[in-house]
Amino acid sequence: MFELLIDYGPRLLDGALMTLKLTFLSVSIAALLSLPLAILRHSGGLAVQLPIRLYVSFFRGTPLLAQLFLLYYGSGQFRPELQQLELWWFFRDPFYCALLTFALNSAAYQLEILRGGLQAVPRGEIEAGIAIGMTPRLLYQKIILPHSYRIAFPALGNEIILMLKGGAIASVITILDLMGNTRRVFSQTFDISVYFWAALIYLLITTGFVLLWRLGEKRLTRHMQHQLNGSQSTTPITATRMEESAHVS
């Protein structure tokens, strides 16, 4: 069991780095994408809301694997056209395709989470901002966005973990992430313990991330700490966390 780790450990670590890279990039792109979309979804007209709702429904209502195949293999059907547009280099590369799919998928989930945060900002805070003459831009910058991100924070952490786990399917389109390398090593050695090592690495990454995110949450809510420690008011936070943990991409 341990000999395997000496022989193949570096490859698993390489894979883990790839997994982290893919997750980090796709989640960051999704974060940039989801903010304007969430604001439009929250306060735009029907003509803006409808396409966004369709987008969210599609990406949350279909398997990530199907989305990945649609983009990676499906683009092959339009190869001549894509070559003409000089976009083929992008769709030919499994890494870019996985990145785009995961970013679009994660953006759909993050958008819904953020929208929930936007809705949960107390009306009075916004009215107070208007009353002291804040422009809409300042209102978003100083009141609405900080508060809604604080509300959405635990759920966003969950979404990132789901992306990390869901990203394992990138191995199906030949990306050598942690899962991809694990499958390779297994097909060479037929040693089942490689799966357990991979499981251990995944668990370490997810627990490490959960702890890190909790620190971030503590920092974001530090002005409320005395209330939180004193009474049962921590329950709303754990409650949203539980609800959101239900979504798996």
Added chain:
Amino acid sequence: MQWFDYLGFGQQGWGDELLGGLGITLSLALLTLPLGLAIGLAVAAASVSQKALPRSGAVFFTTTIRGLPELLTLFIIYHGAGLLINKTLKWLDPQAAFFELSPFVAGVVALALVFGGYSGEVLRGAWQALDRGQREAGLAFGMSRWQIFQRVELPQILRLALPGLGNLWINLLKDTALVSVIALNDLMRMANVAVGATKKPFLFFLTVCLIYWMICIFFEWCIARMEKRANRGVQSL
């Protein structure tokens, strides 16, 4: 050939193959649901237990399952359990033939474990939300613990857990696509086969996406109706 010829039924089209795959996808999900719910209830029962051992066991199970990619769980069950069964068979009878775990069974077991891990948390939350007084009232009536669970607690747990369980059911439906990776002929894999034969990847994967989408929308509608029905006795504030 036009696009609808590809999706048609009969010799030329792939519609009947896709439909067969859809049947496997749905039966996989429907078989997994009761098994996963049973695991979830057991996990929830263990995590509200007064003894430390079942409680820590439940915590270990849920954190492990929820920390692992579903694909990895599937591979561990498919390859790992297969290997384990073969080793035991060899140990019992050195002449035993090689036993191959069917991808379908492996898929059901793996997805049920995942569903159990997540639903355990949902059910525990619902269980703990119940008023203690109800159990005490049951005890005062002389009901046994099993009777209290079955007649007082379970109906309310199901009502409170319904939104969470509904989400998990949708996720389960989507996760079934993963079994195509271990060569089970579900909807996803039949699309792969069709693409291999026709070289029309976009058409078939888009069709598959739309089918999954329709199924999810249909079940979301069902769950919303069930929630409405389950809450009909509850006064809205």
